[in-house]
Every structure is written in structure tokens, then in C-alpha cells.
Amino acid sequence: MSIITIERKVLEKNDEVARQNRALFADHGIFVLNMVSSPGAGKTSILERTLEELRDKLSIAVIEGDVQTDLDALRVAKYNVPAVQIVTSGGCHLEANLVREAISNLALDSIDLLIIENVGNLVCPSNYDLGEAMKVVVASTTEGDDKPLKYPAMFRNSSVLIINKIDLIPYIPCDLGVLKDNALRINPSLTVFEVSCTKKLGITPWCEWLLENTRQKPAS
């Protein structure tokens, strides 16, 4: 009997492809976001509002990840931006190799900002680096103010928190202060935006932040 010492990260293969993606994005000067949330929090709606506001200022492309259908890519395509749909056929998250295949359909030289909308799921996507500059987690007020405590890894691994559906606060038992405080207990360095996609509230500060960060193209 002998012991073979390994000490390797289980997801090293994914991490290696993510590193290659990241290098490719850096070569082409593309700022890349990985948007994550539970299903129905409003990732696609935020994307639509963002495209409305920024499509004349930046060249934006979108990768949509869903378990089934290309409905989201069709929604986004109405804004005349390149959109690639990844259908995972049951898979609960995107992996770096799926993104690598998807970007082969995009003209990388002409893109400033690539937004990857992950599969709606607050657990699995947190483990899989796609090569993004940062993760943006969306939490909607209807999910309750304790969400960050229940799904800490996702809030820990994100750089930005967008709180959506703030127009519904008067009607539901969600305390915005508690929600933010819970998120900051998990990750004190989160940048927080509060928006309502249906009432078009708070979209401009988020888009200004995004515009500035895309133009700076911070090292990822």
C-alpha cells in the first residue's frame, strides 16, 4: 500500500480554461461581467435596461446561459447587439469551456463590454470561473432580506450587488437596510446598486459605474 500525494484543486481544468479566456479578453481589451442570481431576480431585465442606456456609448455583446430555450437571447437581440445563447440542457451553471465555445461566434475585436448571463442559480455558478473580470450578483427584494446569509459563497465571490425590484418594498416584508447589511457581512467590499427595472429607477448610477469601469478596463 502506498500513498500518492496530489493536493490539486478539483476544478483546475475549468480554472485553466478560464485563465485562457481571461487572457483572450485582455488581448482584445474586453471588460467581462458574469451575472449571477436566483431564477427570476431580474438579470435579463437589468441587461435590457443596461443595453437601452449604454448601447450607443459602448460596443456590447451578450452571452445568455439557460437550461432550456433561447428566449433570453431573443429578448436581448431586440437591442441590436450580438447575443449568443448557451443552452445547458439541464446543466445548472456555465463552465469556462462553454464560454470559450460561445465566444468563437463573436467578433472580439469590436467588443468593449461582454456580459455573460449565467444560469439562474445561487449555488453552483459560484465555483466556476469563466474568465470574467468580476461577478455581479442580482438579489431581488421579493426573495427576502436574508438571501445573502443563505447563499454566502455567491455573495462572497461577487464584486457588485444589484438589488432589483425596489419599487415593491412597500408591499413586501423586505428591509432594504437589512438586505444590504447582510450582504456586507458576507462581503464588505461589495459595490451596491438599488434598481427597479420595471419603474426604471436607479439604472443610471449602475450604467455610469459600468461605463467608467469598461473604459478603464481594470486588470482582471
Add this chain to the structure above:
Amino acid sequence: MHELSIAQNIIDIVGRYVPPAEQERVRKVTVRLGALAGVVPDSLAFCFTAIIHHTPLANAVMEMEHVPFTVACRSCNRTSATEPGIVLCPLCGSRDTEIMSGTELQVVSLEVDEPTPGAL
């Protein structure tokens, strides 16, 4: 349900050290799981067993080392275990902390039988 993909990645890593044809020799695969790794141990064990069934690796068991979530506080210079993901120092309440452990997701080691003398 990403445990299936994680189990497959573990088995792929085993394959880099012991080729599939020799995997009957593998007795134990030890993995290290942090409390914030986002992996359900029972689910991972189930997926691992399902994948190795009827393969040369079927004799192997998976052992899990569970690592608690701990933070080191820069304000009071103490390290404590906390609820997974809560980075506040439980002793002084400071947010100026660093995660010391609890995010691990690693293959640690393999326990293998020696090759049978004379076997191909």
C-alpha cells in the same frame, strides 16, 4: 447539482496519476471540502459512487476531510471559526478580516495497492 461535474473532475484527476487500466489498485481517494465550497457531501458521495460503478475504480472509497470556515481578524489578531461566509470577527465584530480556510475543494491524496509483481 454540480456535484456530478465535481465528481467527474475528481476522477479525471485520479486518472492523471493512475491510468484507468490500473485503477483497480486504488483503495481510497481523499478530498478536502471547505464549509463554503458549495458542495453537498452526500450528493458528491452519491455521484462518485454512481460514476465508478462497473469501472476499474469501483473498489475505491472516497474520504472527505471537512474544513471549517475560519477568519483571521486584523483588528484583534485572533483567528476564529464562524458561520460559513460570515466574515465578521465573532470576537470583536471587526470587518477587517481575512478568510483563512473553508473554501477548499481539492483532491488530497490516493491510497493505492502496489502493482502485482509480474503483472503487465
